[in-house]
Amino acid sequence: MSTPFEQFVKEMQEFFTPDKVYIMDGSEKEAKQLAKEAQETESDGKKVLKELNGKVYPNSYYHRSNPNDVARTEHLTFVCTPTKEQAGPNNNWLDPKEAKEKMNALMKGSMKGRTMYVIAFVMGDPKSKYAKNCVEVTDSVYVALSMRIMSRVGKDAIARIGNSKDFFRGLHSIGDVNPDRRFVMHFPQENLVMSFGSGYGGNALLGKKCYSLRIASYLGYNEGWLAEHMIVIGVQSPDGKITYFLAAFPSACGKTNLALLQPVFPGYKVWTLGDDIAWLNIGEDGQLYAINPEAGMFGVAPGTGDKTNPVMIDTLKNDKFFPTLFTNTAVNDADNSPWWEGLSKETPSDLTDWQGQKYNASAGKPAAHPNSRFTVSIYNCPTLSPEYDNPNGVPISGIIFGGRRASTIPLVYECKDWNAGVFTASIIGSETTAAAGGAQGVVRRDPMAMLPFCGYNMGDYFQHWLNMGKKVKKLPKVFMVNWFRKDENGKFMWPGFRDNSRVIKWMIDRIEGKAGAKESEIGLLPEEGALDTTGLDVSKETMDKLLSVNKEDWKKEVAMVEEFYAKFGDKIPKDLRTHLEELKQAVNK
């Protein structure tokens, strides 16, 4: 008798008709073999991987994708629930039967002439009761290697699945990378995703956004937990105490940077647990606990440098885990190493750009794609928390929400209580970034930084957040931040990056009841002098502006929120409507 896993592999082989089937064991030896294969394999007119200079970044390989396939494609991403209402206005919807017919027509036989890689993986530590079993099949060796970095792949996963039928099924085929034949279809009720026509992270590494956020959020809704677009960090203060935080910012708005933060104050240290996804459960003691289901980081390269994020540079230079991938960066031909804007002050003279052309700086375009990324194991991170693979996760004392906003949102404020925090998170607005295709810099609502990732109706999701608050014993404090406010000349007013530790320090002091706050229309702002600006090169006037509430701006904000809420009709919980009404009155007074 074959196991359900073996039966699934057989079914997939019959469906995709690849020339070869390869079941990954997850070993380093195998990864080296796959990297070799990738350097010999042609896909979309070029070799899948090119080896980079191992003396600069150990175990590093370069991948250049099709220029039409460099980011998530939200307009081609669907949640296929029995009814449209279940998916909600936050998702594109297609009837599951129709979606399958569409995908079957594209995917049947699509692996002819290729190898089908079978990736059994666990999201979360295999010892954890919160971890989930998954299988992805793909015809992309780049995806297979990326999944090895991002999750726990191979033998242990196959053993954990055992004779169970209960595992996520992810079907991925890169097809001919034609955007007209590209779709990412989610079937939450069947624990299934079908993805065709893209090799890009969020579209193709199905354990990431597709499973650990869209499908998992739906599971969490039914099972009483939360799957969130959040980092997990422990912040150690001089007395040795570690305070655990979650932080949710929309894509390309600073999560990875905060996750690897090097504080400016002596005696403070950030311990990294996760940089993109957190699963939140209520522990036996009634507290909120978080695990990071991932095992790697798929991070934005531009802007990452010695000054902004020295810990990430050390991570990329670590030789612990094989391999590290660089996708759509530029290449410095002087030493065959990856390069991107912000890595060094000077642009190297001998660059090949992300599209494989000799770089000409005078054309005014960046050499690396704005959404170029590295894929690196979290075990390479020198600040990895010893609690990272604690099967119970870590107890959370603070939740930070944020967005990218040139105006309106102060540098930081605290929400009065849990429900005010849920309300504040539900109205987050953020300027769109290069992490998703389409126009950039447009303010849109992105509640909890989950707009593109919530696998069900966001009205129900807000209610689920409120319900969780009723069950958690010692509720975390909730904060809102904005690192991206700009002055009249379009310059960032706050230096950001390492200086963000100043804001975190205030939060710890608030949690401990040591720092002051003053009431405002939107929540609690740091009291005069409560935010430590020692050694900071920002004028008092700028600081005051950063911590101010402009009622005219907020009137416009409220109007945008009303418009957003209206899309959900009576699915918006009453409590959130009341909060909105109160905010409206406060800013109109």
Ligand SMILES: Nc1nc2c(ncn2[C@@H]2O[C@H](COP(=O)(O)OP(=O)(O)OP(=O)(O)O)[C@@H](O)[C@H]2O)c(=O)[nH]1
């Ligand atoms: N001005 C400013 N830029 C920042 C700050 N933190 C991060 N950035 C920049 O914002 C971009 C995205 O940052 P990341 O930390 O990679 O974003 P992320 O939230 O992890 O993104 P995803 O992986 O897409 O979910 C990078 O170009 C960073 O250099 C900050 O405090 N201030």
Ligand SMILES: O=C([O-])CC(=O)C(=O)O
């Ligand atoms: O996986 C991805 O697509 C990259 C990412 O973190 C995001 O877009 O939020």
Ligand SMILES: [Mn+2]
């Ligand atoms: Mn993300």
